[in-house]
Amino acid sequence: MHRSGRAGRAVIVGGGIGGLAAAVGLHGRGWQVCVLEQAPSLEAAGSGIALWPNGMRALDALGLGAAIQAVSTARAPARIRDPSGRWLSRGDTAAALERLGAVTVLHRADLLEALRRALPPGVLRTGARVDAIAADRTGVADEGLSVGYPGGDAAGDLVVGADGIHSAVRSWLFPDRPGPRYAGYTAWRLVVPPLRPGADQAVSGETWGPGQRFGLAPLPDGGTYCYASAVVPAGQHAGDGELAELRRRFGGWHEPIPALLAAARPAAVLRNDVYELATPLPSHSRGRVVLLGDAAHAMTPDLGQGGCQALEDALTLAAALTAAPSVEAALARSDRARRRRTQMLLRRSRRLGRLAHLRNPVAVAARDALLARLTPAANRRWLAPVLDWTPPDPTTGGR
Numbered sequence: 001m002h003r004s005g006r007a008g009r010a011v012i013v014g015g016g017i018g019g020l021a022a023a024v025g026l027h028g029r030g031w032q033v034c035v036l037e038q039a040p041s042l043e044a045a046g047s048g049i050a051l052w053p054n055g056m057r058a059l060d061a062l063g064l065g066a067a068i069q070a071v072s073t074a075r076a077p078a079r080i081r082d083p084s085g086r087w088l089s090r091g092d093t094a095a096a097l098e099r100l101g102a103v104t105v106l107h108r109a110d111l112l113e114a115l116r117r118a119l120p121p122g123v124l125r126t127g128a129r130v131d132a133i134a135a136d137r138t139g140v141a142d143e144g145l146s147v148g149y150p151g152g153d154a155a156g157d158l159v160v161g162a163d164g165i166h167s168a169v170r171s172w173l174f175p176d177r178p179g180p181r182y183a184g185y186t187a188w189r190l191v192v193p194p195l196r197p198g199a200d201q202a203v204s205g206e207t208w209g210p211g212q213r214f215g216l217a218p219l220p221d222g223g224t225y226c227y228a229s230a231v232v233p234a235g236q237h238a239g240d241g242e243l244a245e246l247r248r249r250f251g252g253w254h255e256p257i258p259a260l261l262a263a264a265r266p267a268a269v270l271r272n273d274v275y276e277l278a279t280p281l282p283s284h285s286r287g288r289v290v291l292l293g294d295a296a297h298a299m300t301p302d303l304g305q306g307g308c309q310a311l312e313d314a315l316t317l318a319a320a321l322t323a324a325p326s327v328e329a330a331l332a333r334s335d336r337a338r339r340r341r342t343q344m345l346l347r348r349s350r351r352l353g354r355l356a357h358l359r360n361p362v363a364v365a366a367r368d369a370l371l372a373r374l375t376p377a378a379n380r381r382w383l384a385p386v387l388d389w390t391p392p393d394p395t396t397g398g399r
């Protein structure tokens with residue numbers, strides 16, 4: 001809404017999952033939207049992403065559920081093995097699917113493309129790295145807010161900082177807060193094309209070994225989305241390439257991990273050290289500037305919830321802006337709805353990451369024994385608060 005209460009103009013910094021979802025949500029509610037993305041194009045590096053039912057509910061509410069289903073596979077939540085292939089966690093796949101819902105797996109580029117297609121031409125400006133915001137640090141400017149990038153600027157009644165974990169908007173809003181902290185492990189992601197015809201690639205699950213982990217999930221085109229992590233100091237890179245590093249670390253684990261690594265292309269492997277925003281922000285907004293997604297609450301990937309939370313944030317923001325009497329009131333409402341939940345998930349993700357990356361053999365044995373005793377009901381109870389999210393009522397904005 002404009003300060004007068006009408007739908008107004010929004011400038012969104014960052015064209016990732018959260019920024020594009022916010023753009024779709026706001027555009028659908030009559031806002032004029034401009035998304036500024038630093039990358040020259042949206043072609044994401046070739047990794048996959050898993051979306052839990054809460055993230056899919058957000059996409060459904062944006063009107064994109066069917067488009068996403070068409071390019072995804074649905075599978076039961078992952079079960080866990082040890083490096084020899086022995087199942088550590090029990091579970092009835094059909095019951096898990098029925099009670100928790102499916103995990104939707106797709107190429108990340110397909111998710112971004114579905115969001116982009118839901119926007120009219122001209123909304124997304126690529127090659128626009130935001131380096132200035134004209135407002136005082138209360139997030140207010142009398143003449144409207146203005147966001148600058150080399151070669152241009154964009155003005156709005158609302159600025160959305162959806163610029164990821166190293167957010168410039170967050171640093172500008174909260175210059176004294178500590179930045180992201182290294183979580184202690186690095187992560188690899190890769191998509192492996194279908195193995196030879198007839199090979200069973202439709203396997204999924206995670207394998208936990210001492211201090212490292214490998215996960216796989218089938219993609220709709222017969223390929224496999226693989227991810228792995230290992231406890232190492234920050235900033236390392238394999239001199240002979242990351243695929244060679246993965247083969248060294250995981251090539252002796254149970255099939256199909258070695259077969260997948262043998263079929264992978266070196267250029268397909270992405271490596272990122274894992275960071276999280278360990279010190280919570282006092283608020284996700286100030287005045288008429290709001291943060292969402294990783295900019296607001298970057299969490300480790302252990303729960304597979306970072307992207308899902310960016311989608312929830314976007315939906316909640318759009319609903320609040322529809323229902324509240326002013327932008328400031330809407331951002332305060334959205335902050336109340338989001339901060340506690342995202343902090344709870346951030347802590348759970350961190351705890352799960354620590355459990356998955358234990359290295360001490362005694363601790364690993366104790367953990368594995370615990371996993372074997374964990375009943376499907378206990379697992380469901382643990383996951384319920386993660387997955388139990390429904391989009392806010394658009395008429396009340398989730399008040």
Ligand SMILES: Cc1cc2nc3c(=O)[nH]c(=O)nc-3n(C[C@H](O)[C@H](O)[C@H](O)COP(=O)(O)OP(=O)(O)OC[C@H]3O[C@@H](n4cnc5c(N)ncnc54)[C@H](O)[C@@H]3O)c2cc1C
Nearest residue numbers: 014016017018038050129130163164293294301306307308
């Ligand atoms: C290894 C790994 C696996 C993961 N797996 C999953 C998963 O399975 N499921 C899940 O839900 N989540 C997963 N996540 C988390 C998920 O990737 C993030 O939480 C999600 O991408 C956050 O979306 P975002 O839009 O907030 O930020 P981003 O996706 O980081 O997007 C931010 C965008 O802002 C742009 N930008 C940055 N600075 C500027 C600037 N100054 N000006 C203009 N543009 C700028 C960037 O180029 C980028 O396009 C995983 C993360 C990792 C590291």
